[in-house]
Amino acid sequence: xxxxxxxxxxxxxxxxxxxxxxxxxxxxxxxxxxxxxxxxxxxxxxxxxxxxxxxxxxxxxxxxxxxxxxxxxxxxxxxxxxxxxxxxxxxxxxxxxxxxxxxxxxxxxxxxxxxxxxxxxxxxxxxxxxxx
Amino acid sequence: xxxxxxxxxxxxxxxxxxxxxxxxxxxxxxxxxxxxxxxxxxxxxxxxxxxxxxxxxxxxxxxxxxxxxxxxxxxxxxxxxxxxxxxxxxxxxxxxxxxxxxxxxxxxxxxxxxxxxxxxxxxxxxxxxxxxxxxxxxxxxxxxxxxxxxxxxxxxxxxxxxxxxxxxxxxxxxxxxxxxxxxxxxxxxxxxxxxxxxxxxxxxxxxxxxxxxxxxxxxxxxxxxxxxxxxxxxxxxxxxxxxxxxxxxxxxxxxxxxxxxxxxxxxxxxxxxxxxxxxxxxxxxxxxxxxxxxxxxxxxxxxxxxxxxxxxxxxxxxx
Numbered sequence: 001x002x003x004x005x006x007x008x009x010x011x012x013x014x015x016x017x018x019x020x021x022x023x024x025x026x027x028x029x030x031x032x033x034x035x036x037x038x039x040x041x042x043x044x045x046x047x048x049x050x051x052x053x054x055x056x057x058x059x060x061x062x063x064x065x066x067x068x069x070x071x072x073x074x075x076x077x078x079x080x081x082x083x084x085x086x087x088x089x090x091x092x093x094x095x096x097x098x099x100x101x102x103x104x105x106x107x108x109x110x111x112x113x114x115x116x117x118x119x120x121x122x123x124x125x126x127x128x129x130x131x132x
Numbered sequence: 133x134x135x136x137x138x139x140x141x142x143x144x145x146x147x148x149x150x151x152x153x154x155x156x157x158x159x160x161x162x163x164x165x166x167x168x169x170x171x172x173x174x175x176x177x178x179x180x181x182x183x184x185x186x187x188x189x190x191x192x193x194x195x196x197x198x199x200x201x202x203x204x205x206x207x208x209x210x211x212x213x214x215x216x217x218x219x220x221x222x223x224x225x226x227x228x229x230x231x232x233x234x235x236x237x238x239x240x241x242x243x244x245x246x247x248x249x250x251x252x253x254x255x256x257x258x259x260x261x262x263x264x265x266x267x268x269x270x271x272x273x274x275x276x277x278x279x280x281x282x283x284x285x286x287x288x289x290x291x292x293x294x295x296x297x298x299x300x301x302x303x304x305x306x307x308x309x310x311x312x313x314x315x316x317x318x319x320x321x322x323x324x325x326x327x328x329x330x331x332x333x334x335x336x337x338x339x340x341x342x343x344x345x346x347x348x349x350x351x352x353x354x355x356x357x358x359x360x361x362x363x364x365x366x367x368x369x370x371x372x373x374x375x376x377x378x379x380x381x382x383x384x385x386x387x388x389x390x391x392x393x394x395x396x397x398x399x400x401x402x403x404x405x406x407x408x409x410x411x412x413x414x415x416x417x418x419x420x421x422x423x424x425x426x427x428x429x430x431x432x433x434x435x436x437x438x439x440x441x442x443x444x445x446x447x448x449x450x451x
Contacts, residue, residue, distance in 0.1 A: 010354045011354045031312050058341060080345035
């Protein structure tokens, strides 16, 4: 399930893993249903993200255009590794704060930036409260 | 939800419309568009939603007990969508007629809603094996002091319309707790050892999507991370969809391993591909034994043995 996140990170896209995947990698007893990635804002990074998603997506034709991604809240992409939720709005709002406490964890020979446990639980609570 | 069948109002409206148009088992089919018009007249529901319900009730891969018999393109286990309502025809299946009779009070109730569950429609209540649930209701009717544990064993684990048995914490599920059920395809190495065969694709997953997913995972990964490629890329050189709809209702895909890759390794790696397995989040609204017990008690004054037998017989009848 989380190899998809590792491939996005290995493509040079600046992102950090949150959600159940982050909690699982940090040893929390949760079931991982998808990979939630907070994406660093900025056009060059979005271009890298879109390119790698295009190579992984089950239906590349359904990927949103670059100009749309820049203003979307969440881009959900189905891949053979499972669903990847790209949290674009969260990146625009919280990237710096989440980045400060995140650390890199190794997945094979790729490094994946993973949000701190406290930040991840906090995000989860906020998402659930908003019913997302 | 109806007390007598466990079906929703739209499902009952669809069955009633079929009956009112003379589309009973053994009789002629009627255009789906006419059925939808009758549903709209009866309950004011727009045809788009009602058509999805009609399709669900007719698709063997969607519900364990199909209540509608369809003629024409009712969709497939792949990405081939059903034809529009002007191009398909429908009539009540034998089970559908049994359910409608129960719904109208002509016979005792039948637990078809409990059997079909609602995971296919986005709900969380998983389907159950018809014979298991019927046996459990008979048992509690005959022996009210049967233990909850025995009832759960008799009812058996969730079994989806495609025959897939849910794997997971079944004790938690039976106790009424939310549980993730894993459904898996069969993945085997061919007799000659040259291919790895994926068949019996899980319920709720498109066979075509599984083929796309497998092919997609065999693509090259970003350069510079050989270790990641080693574990994340699927080492196959070729893939063929061998699905013959008359013989492999749930799909058959053959994968040729990369030169030098042991087929057993490919087999293990295929098990990680999305769609070769799927996770269904399931939960009964109450403990399963209590649901069975309460359903039997609520209808104890009626001739349950007769209606359960009628449902059993309908399940062995085609059409």
